Amino acid sequence: MKAVITVIGKDRTGIIYNVSKILYHHNVNIEDLNQTIMQDNFTMLMLVNCSKMDCTFEELKAALRAAGESIGMSIRIQREDIFDAMHKI
Amino acid sequence: MPLINKDILETIKMIERDNLDIRTTTMGISLLDCVSHDPKVTAQKIYDKITKKAYNLVRTAEQIGKEFGIPVINKRVAVTPISLIGGACDKDDYIEIAAALDRAAAELGIDFIGGYSALVHKGFTNNDIAFLDSIPQALAETEKVCSCVNVGSTKAGINMDAVKMLGYIIKETAYLTRDSESLGCAKFVVFANAVEDNPFMAGAFHGVGEPEAVINVGVSGPGVVKSALEKVKDRSIDEVAETIKKTAFKITRAGMLVGNEMSKRINIPFGIMDLSLAPTPKVGDSVAEILEIMGLEKCGTHGTTAALALLNDAVKKGGIMACSHVGGLSGAFIPVSEDAAMIDAVICGALTFDKLEAMTSVCSVGLDMIAVSGDVPESTISAIIADEAAIGVINNKTTAVRIIPAYGKKIGDVVNFGGLLGKAPVMAISEYSSEEFIMRGGRIPAPVHSFKN
Numbered sequence: 001m002k003a004v005i006t007v008i009g010k011d012r013t014g015i016i017y018n019v020s021k022i023l024y025h026h027n028v029n030i031e032d033l034n035q036t037i038m039q040d041n042f043t044m045l046m047l048v049n050c051s052k053m054d055c056t057f058e059e060l061k062a063a064l065r066a067a068g069e070s071i072g073m074s075i076r077i078q079r080e081d082i083f084d085a086m087h088k089i
Numbered sequence: 090m091p092l093i094n095k096d097i098l099e100t101i102k103m104i105e106r107d108n109l110d111i112r113t114t115t116m117g118i119s120l121l122d123c124v125s126h127d128p129k130v131t132a133q134k135i136y137d138k139i140t141k142k143a144y145n146l147v148r149t150a151e152q153i154g155k156e157f158g159i160p161v162i163n164k165r166v167a168v169t170p171i172s173l174i175g176g177a178c179d180k181d182d183y184i185e186i187a188a189a190l191d192r193a194a195a196e197l198g199i200d201f202i203g204g205y206s207a208l209v210h211k212g213f214t215n216n217d218i219a220f221l222d223s224i225p226q227a228l229a230e231t232e233k234v235c236s237c238v239n240v241g242s243t244k245a246g247i248n249m250d251a252v253k254m255l256g257y258i259i260k261e262t263a264y265l266t267r268d269s270e271s272l273g274c275a276k277f278v279v280f281a282n283a284v285e286d287n288p289f290m291a292g293a294f295h296g297v298g299e300p301e302a303v304i305n306v307g308v309s310g311p312g313v314v315k316s317a318l319e320k321v322k323d324r325s326i327d328e329v330a331e332t333i334k335k336t337a338f339k340i341t342r343a344g345m346l347v348g349n350e351m352s353k354r355i356n357i358p359f360g361i362m363d364l365s366l367a368p369t370p371k372v373g374d375s376v377a378e379i380l381e382i383m384g385l386e387k388c389g390t391h392g393t394t395a396a397l398a399l400l401n402d403a404v405k406k407g408g409i410m411a412c413s414h415v416g417g418l419s420g421a422f423i424p425v426s427e428d429a430a431m432i433d434a435v436i437c438g439a440l441t442f443d444k445l446e447a448m449t450s451v452c453s454v455g456l457d458m459i460a461v462s463g464d465v466p467e468s469t470i471s472a473i474i475a476d477e478a479a480i481g482v483i484n485n486k487t488t489a490v491r492i493i494p495a496y497g498k499k500i501g502d503v504v505n506f507g508g509l510l511g512k513a514p515v516m517a518i519s520e521y522s523s524e525e526f527i528m529r530g531g532r533i534p535a536p537v538h539s540f541k542n
Contacts, residue, residue, distance in 0.1 A: 004097055036094060045097055057156050076101065078158030085342040087096040 001050045001057075002031070002080040005064065009073030011042035018071055019046070022063050027054050042073075047080065100343075104159055107312035108374045109340060111347050112367050113163040114150045115203075115288035116143050117295035117303040117360060120169040128182030131175060132189040139166060139193040139202075142302055145355055147198045153350050159343055166194065167293035167305075168204035172220040179216075180223045187227035187234050194233035201276075203293035205236040208283070211245040211532070221251070224258050228273035229265035235291035241281035241478040243485045247533040249475065255279055256471030256527065260494055263463065267496035270504045274493040275426075275458065279474050281481035281488045286361045287417040292454075292489060303360035304352045307417060308344030309367040310336075312374045314400075318382045329383060330403045337364060337407025345412045363417025364408035365453060366400070368428035370511035376400075376421050377430035377440075388431055389440025397421060398451035418487060420453025426506060426513035427458055435514045442516050450480050455489035460504040460513035463496040470494060472523030475533075483536050 007015060016033075023030060032047040053060060061077050068075030103109040123134035147164045154161035168174075168190070175183050187205055194202040205227055207220050224236050238255060241247035259274055266273030278292040285296020288305035295303070317336045321328045341364045352359035368375045377388035380396045401420040408415045423445065425431050434440035442459070449455040455477050461470075474490045481488030495504040498515050505512040 006097060006101060034094070038094070038098070043094065043098065045094060058152070061155060076158055079156045081346055082157045082159065082343060083093075083097050083100055085346040086100055086339040087093070 003048050003050055003077050004080050004083060005046040005048060006076045007044040007068070007073050008041050011037070012071065014071065015042070015044065015073065018067050019064065019075065022060070022067055023048060026060055026063070027052050028060065103310070103313045103339070107310065107316045108369070108371060109159065109310040109313045109343065110308070111154065111159060111161040111306060111344055112309040112365070113165055113288050113307040114146070114161055114347065114351055115165040115167050115293055115305045115307065116146050116357065117167045117286065117299055117305060118142050119295055119299065119301050120174045121297070124174055124176065126177055128175065128178045128185060131178070132185045135168070135174070135186060136189040136193045139168065139190070140196050143197050143199070149351060149354050153347055153354070157343075157347060159347065161347065163200045165199050165288070165290060165293065166197070166202045167288070167295045168202065169295050169297065170204060170206040170208055172207035172217055173297070175220065176216060178219065180219045183220055183223035184227055184230065187223070187231050190234050191231035199233070201233050201235050201290045203235040203237070203290050204295060205234050206238060206294040208239045209248050209251045210239050210242045210281070212248060213251070221254055221258060224277065225261040225265050225273065228262050228276050235276045235293065237278040237280055237283065237292040237294060239280045239283035240474065241482045241533070243282055243482050244535055246535040247281065247475065247478045247482055249527070249532055250530045252471050252475050252478065253527050253530055255474055256467035256469070259470050259492065260467050263494045263496050270506055271463070271493050271495045272506055275491065275506055275510050277491065279478075279490045281478035282486060284417060284487055288363050289365060289367065289418060291491065299360070300358060302357045304348060304355070304357050305360040305363065305417065306344045306348035306351070307363040307365055307367070308340050309365060310340045311366040311368050311376050311379055313340060314366060315373065315375070315379045315382055318379060326399065330399055333400060333403035334407035334410075337404045338411040340364060341408040341411035341415070359414070361414045361416030362408065362412045364404060364415065364419045365417065366404060366421040368422065368424065368431070369509055370427055370429050372429050375428045375430040376423055377428050377434055381430060387437065387439035388434040389444050393444065394447050394451055397423070397448050401452055418453045422454055422457060423448055423452050424457035424491070425459050426504070426511040427509060428511070432512065432514060435516060442518050446476065446480075449477060449488055450484060454487060455481070457489065457491045458493070458510065458513060459491070460493045460495050460498065460515045461518055462500055462515055463494050463498050465494045465518065466522070466524065468522065468524040468527040469518065471527045473518070475527070479533070482533070
């Protein structure tokens with residue numbers, strides 16, 4: 001299963017480190033990544049592959065959310081399918 | 090997939106800022122195999138079947154909601170109309186079945202269970218009468234049971250004997266639930282041209298033409314449509330229609346994804362997607378605000394019916410393009426108490442009962458969540474139902490009445506239900522009598538389907 005991680009907030013050091021640390025820890029592979037500043041907000045999008053993940057989706061989601069709170073960013077993870085479904089005919 | 094920022098961020102904004110959600114995932118369950126000569130056995134079989142079939146409905150819906158990052162607000166069950174299942178029952182037996190449905194709903198942790206229903210559009214069976222008699226007590230004594238009765242259809246006409254009875258039934262329900270703002274009436278709908286696969290309450294039931302069990306999904310998102318229309322201010326109506334259609338497409342796709350995933354995980358076929366703009370009392374989650382953003386100073390003013398017609402039609406077109414199995418009531422709901430801007434419009438006098446009735450000729454359902462004074466005569470309630478059923482029957486659409494003659498309340502009072510049901514200002518209706526018309530009884534003949542004008 002592939003998922004999209006969205007990180008939104010004020011730019012600071014250690015954002016990629018904090019997210020990728022969790023992904024590495026749970027054996028989740030990063031397949032694509034981009035970052036940009038949109039409307040004064042730092043926005044990072046990551047496409048990840050969860051097929052070899054060693055925890056449940058909910059656990060990964062909770063870990064990312066907690067990491068987001070600790071660095072003052074909002075971090076979400078959603079299955080990729082929802083974006084495909086809504087934006088492709 | 091290349092990461093497309095715009096699409097991803099648009100989806101996130103729709104969910105987090107504009108309240109896009111899966112409003113309900115409703116499992117339809119056939120109870121035809123629960124029929125028995127002994128009502129106690131029937132009640133037990135019903136409880137057992139529902140709790141077995143839907144045991145993982147709530148957990149699965151929540152899990153899927155987390156994975157896709159879209160909230161699944163309500164989880165519900167709709168069953169075969171109970172008047173059919175309890176064919177050998179008397180009034181007390183039906184009450185026992187209602188209690189069994191309520192226990193099953195509590196056991197599953199679902200929000201509501203629908204299908205305490207009867208289809209009497211052409212006439213009554215002997216025990217339809219006993220069933221209708223049981224409705225006020227059943228609604229008063231249960232928490233999660235919802236009920237609906239179909240009194241008319243384009244093919245059969247309108248059963249005016251049923252319409253007459255329902256005036257009394259609604260008033261009695263209001264009286265029996267007087268300690269909770271006559272809340273029982275909020276769990277009861279009268280339909281014309283009822284659909285068999287509607288996932289929304291209080292009118293959901295599992296039609297006899299439906300399979301053994303089915304998953305139907307209802308998505309909402311008036312906030313998303315409003316937000317999209319903010320970007321086409323001052324443009325022509327064509328662009329408004331186009332924008333609504335595109336937005337409806339995206340919303341429906343999200344629902345279809347959830348529906349298919351639910352179906353796969355609980356191994357029950359996916360039925361239909363119902364794309365209904367269903368408001369909640371939250372500001373920004375309102376159908377009236379959509380009409381106002383189109384350029385109306387207040388919902389209810391002249392132009393409201395045209396704006397609503399456009400909205401309802403564009404929503405259906407977008408939805409139908411997005412999903413092959415669109416059903417239910419798809420369109421725009423206009424429940425007064427559940428829509429903050431509609432409540433405001435009633436309070437300031439912009440939106441009257443008569444205008445609401447006109448709006449129901451082009452919205453997806455009908456007169457919904459409207460509070461009237463507690464001393465309104467039964468025959469007036471019946472006459473309101475007859476008017477609404479006539480709009481549906483003649484125009485070949487579903488119409489409904491969910492009206493609350495709130496016990497002890499007068500015009501100017503506000504009936505507060507709380508939660509998603511919101512609060513309803515008591516509305517003024519005609520003071521002139523319809524008594525003689527209603528007391529005639531009988532059946533309004535089915536309309537002619539040609540010579541349309």
